[in-house]
Amino acid sequence: MRQKSPAQRHGDNGGRKRAPGRPRSEQARLAILRSTLKLLGENGFSDLTIEAVAAHASVGKATVYRWWPNKAALIADAFASSTTRKLHFPDTGSVRADMSQQMRQVIKIFRSRRGRILSAILAAGQSDRDVIAAFRERFMKPRRQDAYATLRRGIARGELGKDVDLDLLLDSLYGPIYMRFLIRHDNLTPNFVDGVCELVFGGARPGRKLRARGRRSDQ
Amino acid sequence: MRQKSPAQRHGDNGGRKRAPGRPRSEQARLAILRSTLKLLGENGFSDLTIEAVAAHASVGKATVYRWWPNKAALIADAFASSTTRKLHFPDTGSVRADMSQQMRQVIKIFRSRRGRILSAILAAGQSDRDVIAAFRERFMKPRRQDAYATLRRGIARGELGKDVDLDLLLDSLYGPIYMRFLIRHDNLTPNFVDGVCELVFGGARPGRKLRARGRRSDQ
Amino acid sequence: MRQKSPAQRHGDNGGRKRAPGRPRSEQARLAILRSTLKLLGENGFSDLTIEAVAAHASVGKATVYRWWPNKAALIADAFASSTTRKLHFPDTGSVRADMSQQMRQVIKIFRSRRGRILSAILAAGQSDRDVIAAFRERFMKPRRQDAYATLRRGIARGELGKDVDLDLLLDSLYGPIYMRFLIRHDNLTPNFVDGVCELVFGGARPGRKLRARGRRSDQ
Amino acid sequence: MRQKSPAQRHGDNGGRKRAPGRPRSEQARLAILRSTLKLLGENGFSDLTIEAVAAHASVGKATVYRWWPNKAALIADAFASSTTRKLHFPDTGSVRADMSQQMRQVIKIFRSRRGRILSAILAAGQSDRDVIAAFRERFMKPRRQDAYATLRRGIARGELGKDVDLDLLLDSLYGPIYMRFLIRHDNLTPNFVDGVCELVFGGARPGRKLRARGRRSDQ
């Protein structure tokens, strides 16, 4: 996804020899990614042009096209390369507190300038499956791994039922955030995060599931 | 949003006289909206061109631009005008069953051809606040009104706490659906809907709230 | 040329009845012609639009099209209707003085704002034979008639040869003026007019013709 | 006039380096000029569209606009580039014969398909001073230089007065031709050319001037 085939010449080719010819300019690569992020943050996805990226990065247009097959790939790559800030899951001894604190970090990012880039990516992803796949793989997946660990600690401590569906639980926690973020229909506040945790963890505490099913079958 | 200013001449102008000049062609308007939906469903947002819409509707390009300021407005209008199918909230006597059944209808639509249109709108909305506002006003808001009524019946029956935050509850129910829909990270199945209801309604049943808060303050 | 067929209903139809329906608005007709001249003088032929003429005359576009088949006809008509100023041929007793004085009037007009209109007409005439024909009929022909009379007085007085070709003579006098006017390659001055008269009348005096031919046959 | 500023990079820049970037395509340039002439000859100025020129030349529209600022410049350039045919001034030993023969060549061209192009240029020139300037510089001026030489030979031979105004003389010879050509009010025939020469050279023979002035002061 990240690069076109010629770039594979420069990958991790172990002890093999370097390819002949002038090597790829790392400087150009970084300038392009930086310019992409900058312009994305300023004008959103639809106003981002390769022409502007190249000009802003003082780079030939062909250099962009040589390494990225299309705008979506460029954006995905730029976004991935920018995941500098760590979204940390603490270990307070309470799943809910752990999750809640991380979710507060998330909404902070969503409301920052990086949120604009993120929404541009998700927008681009609606008509390009590579972009959305890149988002999942590079942004969501690593965080999910951490979240699994946090949730499993909760299960071990008996705060959550043993048979809880982790993805269902995580989608239920983060889905409301994404909804408010993307549809912008209300403020993304810490209070809102608390409310969601309240509801979802309230429904996820051990022993509830059976009773819930029971209640449902009663109807 | 729907129309540019000149169109206001044709709106509900009460007892006033009709505007002079040839009236707007209702036939052209409908043909444009129909063509927009058709092409949107076929090729997604980024491949939709006004030129193609006009050609497909056998209409002059200027006629499109006369009434819609940009592609986003056109899409929003087309989408709004197409909300023919009713998303019904039943009244089974159980909030959770009512909501669950409606949510199953929702995911059915999301997974249909209309889902493609919807995701195109939400994508367009990320760089155009008018589009996202139109989506909220014309698609989401009417359904929220119905949902409020359903939830209030649940409160009246004692299935939900009296002080429950309706918007928080609804975002917690629909957010996970939107998340899976837009990020496409997993299947949108009836089972998933059940799981979300299980969690959220489990946390929203009366009497839970106080205990939840108590637990939290323990930390 | 001036008007489309329906207009013939309004011509001088002797004692016959007037056509039924609302009669043509003389006010609109004049406003259109005036606006045409004004806009022609301001922006030249290529920038003149029927749309602008109609708007400037506070007239419906269809009213223009009802009476004039195209822009060229409108311009020709507007120009013809504006030939208010008389271009007078004096009778001083000398052909050359008579012509010279009239030609000075001509260059005065050519150099005025009306000259811009005139050049617009001649330009339009290059791709529309109706326009150039209208120019000849309505502008040039009446003046030619007067010029013939002036020249014939010169013949009668013996200032010009009896067998002189009047059109050749007039073209030789006015051609240089039109050339400098249209190609704008030098100033159109009274001195220039004098020089042309000097040359042409010098070659047109009686008795010259034979000698000239004789010289030519010497070669 | 011929080209926009960027083109200056490709001009005769002495010993300096070539400009960077892909060089201008000579093939495209020629195809555009050829297509312009062809379409001009077929349909006249007002029906000539840049779109058609580009299509006919199998060239992008932007390539036309990159090098010519507007239709008039394109036409002027196309015309100038096509001045292949030499309009020769012979040297028969008689000015009048020399001029007469060249003028016959001129009217031959004016009456050919190239005459259509020429009248289109002069028409365009009425609302665009660059066009008329280009016509003067590139078409008229070179011929004037030759004509001056011819006339000076006549002066040297004593056929013309020493103090004759060359431009006045030439305008008097060619003006009538342009007049009949542009106003199309009569045929452009060799006979007409002879008549004009008769008149004008009759008035320009040496010794005439003083007497003419004398006559004039008699009045």
Added chain:
DNA sequence: CAATAATCGAGACGGTACGTCACGTCTTCTT
């Protein structure tokens, strides 16, 4: 050290769609 090879910035190329403008026609109500 020369030859080879792939990169670089630059920018012209053939295209496509943009959003605007004027065309000439039409449909409404008013005079």
Added chain:
DNA sequence: AAGAAGACGTGACGTACCGTCTCGATTATTG
């Protein structure tokens, strides 16, 4: 029936980017 108003389908305008290409220049490896 003609008028003003103004929407209609049409098509060219001139612009902006697309993704490709051709330049000369640069920077590496290979012989």
